Amino acid sequence: MEQSRPGCDGGAEAVINLQPNSTISIAYHPLFGPHDDMVLLELDEKLLPDVLDQRISLRGHLDEDAVLCTRSKTYAVKFVGNSNSVLLIPPSNQFSHESHIKKNTDEEVVASVIKVALGNMELVEIAPKVDKLKLLLSRNPLKLGELTETDDLDEMIDNDKSLYRWYDLTDMIQASDEELMTALNAFSAVEINGYWRIVDENYMDAILNILLQNSILNDWSLNALNEDEVLDVLESDGFTRKIARHCLQVYGFKVDGDSLWRLDERKVCVHFARGILRGGKMKMESFMEEWGRKVPERMSVNFDMLEGEVLTETLGIQTWVYAFGISSLPCDPAARFSALFHERKKWDWRDLNPYIRDLNVPGLSSDALLLKYTRRTQPTPDSEPVFTMR
Amino acid sequence: MEIKVKCRCGEEKCKEWAIVELQGVVEVQPEFQDSFRTLPMAKLCRPSSQENYTFSVGYHELSGSKVPLKKPFLVMKKIKHSIADKDGGDTSSVSKVELEVIGIVRHRILFKNRPKALISSSQPVVKAKLSAPGSVAHTN
Numbered sequence: 001m002e003q004s005r006p007g008c009d010g011g012a013e014a015v016i017n018l019q020p021n022s023t024i025s026i027a028y029h030p031l032f033g034p035h036d037d038m039v040l041l042e043l044d045e046k047l048l049p050d051v052l053d054q055r056i057s058l059r060g061h062l063d064e065d066a067v068l069c070t071r072s073k074t075y076a077v078k079f080v081g082n083s084n085s086v087l088l089i090p091p092s093n094q095f096s097h098e099s100h101i102k103k104n105t106d107e108e109v110v111a112s113v114i115k116v117a118l119g120n121m122e123l124v125e126i127a128p129k130v131d132k133l134k135l136l137l138s139r140n141p142l143k144l145g146e147l148t149e150t151d152d153l154d155e156m157i158d159n160d161k162s163l164y165r166w167y168d169l170t171d172m173i174q175a176s177d178e179e180l181m182t183a184l185n186a187f188s189a190v191e192i193n194g195y196w197r198i199v200d201e202n203y204m205d206a207i208l209n210i211l212l213q214n215s216i217l218n219d220w221s222l223n224a225l226n227e228d229e230v231l232d233v234l235e236s237d238g239f240t241r242k243i244a245r246h247c248l249q250v251y252g253f254k255v256d257g258d259s260l261w262r263l264d265e266r267k268v269c270v271h272f273a274r275g276i277l278r279g280g281k282m283k284m285e286s287f288m289e290e291w292g293r294k295v296p297e298r299m300s301v302n303f304d305m306l307e308g309e310v311l312t313e314t315l316g317i318q319t320w321v322y323a324f325g326i327s328s329l330p331c332d333p334a335a336r337f338s339a340l341f342h343e344r345k346k347w348d349w350r351d352l353n354p355y356i357r358d359l360n361v362p363g364l365s366s367d368a369l370l371l372k373y374t375r376r377t378q379p380t381p382d383s384e385p386v387f388t389m390r
Numbered sequence: 391m392e393i394k395v396k397c398r399c400g401e402e403k404c405k406e407w408a409i410v411e412l413q414g415v416v417e418v419q420p421e422f423q424d425s426f427r428t429l430p431m432a433k434l435c436r437p438s439s440q441e442n443y444t445f446s447v448g449y450h451e452l453s454g455s456k457v458p459l460k461k462p463f464l465v466m467k468k469i470k471h472s473i474a475d476k477d478g479g480d481t482s483s484v485s486k487v488e489l490e491v492i493g494i495v496r497h498r499i500l501f502k503n504r505p506k507a508l509i510s511s512s513q514p515v516v517k518a519k520l521s522a523p524g525s526v527a528h529t530n
Contacts, residue, residue, distance in 0.1 A: 028428060043464050
């Protein structure tokens with residue numbers, strides 16, 4: 001009977017570089033076992049540099065499906081089983097087992113199998129899951145009076161107050177760093193003393209009104225606001241520079257280098273429309289009249305500005321307008337459509353489009369999204385299509 | 391919770407691992423169940439300069455070929471670091487999990503056909519049975 005002869009340990013190299021007309025022995029590794037802590041991850045070649053530079057992490061709580069994040073993208077991690085036997089052979093020097101296999105060049109070359117893999121993980125690009133971020137931030141918005149011009153750091157630090165630092169968020173939110181930052185900007189969050197906050201509507205309203213009043217007093221052009229000047233004046237009115245600058249960011253955009261800001265007419269007008277409709281629905285005529293009166297003199301309102309902000313309904317001969325803001329809706333497509341059809345059973349395209357055009361699901365076009373979540377009906381070939389719940 | 395994926399390969403390339411994939415299961419005979427580690431399982435042979443291979447387990451022989459993976463596989467290992475508690479760490483300790491990249495796989499030697507019997511062959515030490523259930527083989 002042939003004895004088991006320990007051979008020269010060739011490892012994976014011996015398999016990969018097996019020369020024509022030669023034979024090696026495949027053996028069980030001294031450490032052969034299930035090795036559940038060892039997994040295979042299928043990865044696109046273009047992500048390899050991110051791995052080498054250690055820019056990749058898995059994010060999610062124990063009750064969530066893990067996602068893999070690069071610096072800019074988020075991927076779902078799926079396990080794909082394989083009914084074949086996948087024999088996994090490490091390089092010769094990866095696991096020390098000198099005592100078992102002697103290095104003896106006279107012997108045949110052996111490559112050892114450390115485990116049989118039952119499958120591998122694969123990645124599917126997905127949209128970041130940022131609804132939780134909105135929920136967390138909305139628990140404790142920054143309120144008027146909470147911050148004083150002295151910018152007191154210590155007073156607001158309290159662990160029970162639902163305040164989140166950047167690394168708290170990367171721990172809790174399933175999104176890549178870039179996507180998380182984009183979402184924070186989209187939700188108009190601002191980092192104050194190390195904590196990411198959204199600012200209460202009343203606070204924003206107060207500071208915007210004071211900015212507009214000062215623009216009249218000081219004869220500032222709303223198209224060319226000098227940052228330092230604005231910040232100085234708002235600071236003397238009791239707002240921190242950080243919040244004052246945040247106000248410029250939310251309602252305006254930078255022009256011409258780094259010190260001039262221009263207020264965005266649409267953003268400012270939408271702000272006032274929201275304020276008016278917070279009291280409930282209004283008749284169209286009275287709403288338009290009040291809206292036109294509330295906005296700064298040098299700005300003019302246009303109902304198209306309110307796409308994705310308000311809906312109208314006709315009762316008798318009256319048209320009523322009421323607030324229905326896209327920012328209050330979930331970002332997850334299934335939840336978004338569910339919320340939309342909860343609000344209205346039937347949508348025509350003109351109304352629906354503003355509420356879904358921001359949805360971006362990797363690998364799914366907007367038509368495919370509509371097909372997946374809605375039923376489209378067209379009573380006659382010339383009529384507008386109507387979308388109902390699927 | 392965030393689990394960082396660590397890679398110590400640095401500027402060098404990650405170490406390449408090998409995969410031999412076959413339909414069915416290589417079973418160890420019951421008498422070797424507790425002592426099969428380090429024992430030989432099969433012979434892998436490359437009979438010509440082409441990327442064709444044979445894999446002989448006991449008196450069964452499989453024929454297959456080397457195929458590149460469409461996307462590479464990373465071999466990752468879960469590593470738990472225990473972080474001692476601030477208060478002395480006698481009862482509770484927080485553990486931090488990391489995944490370390492320990493290798494990469496770019497090719498596999500795939501045996502997707504059922505084995506053929508070798509008529510005359512010496513009885514090998516570990517008689518391994520090769521059972522090929524009615525599973526569908528990977529076709530790529």
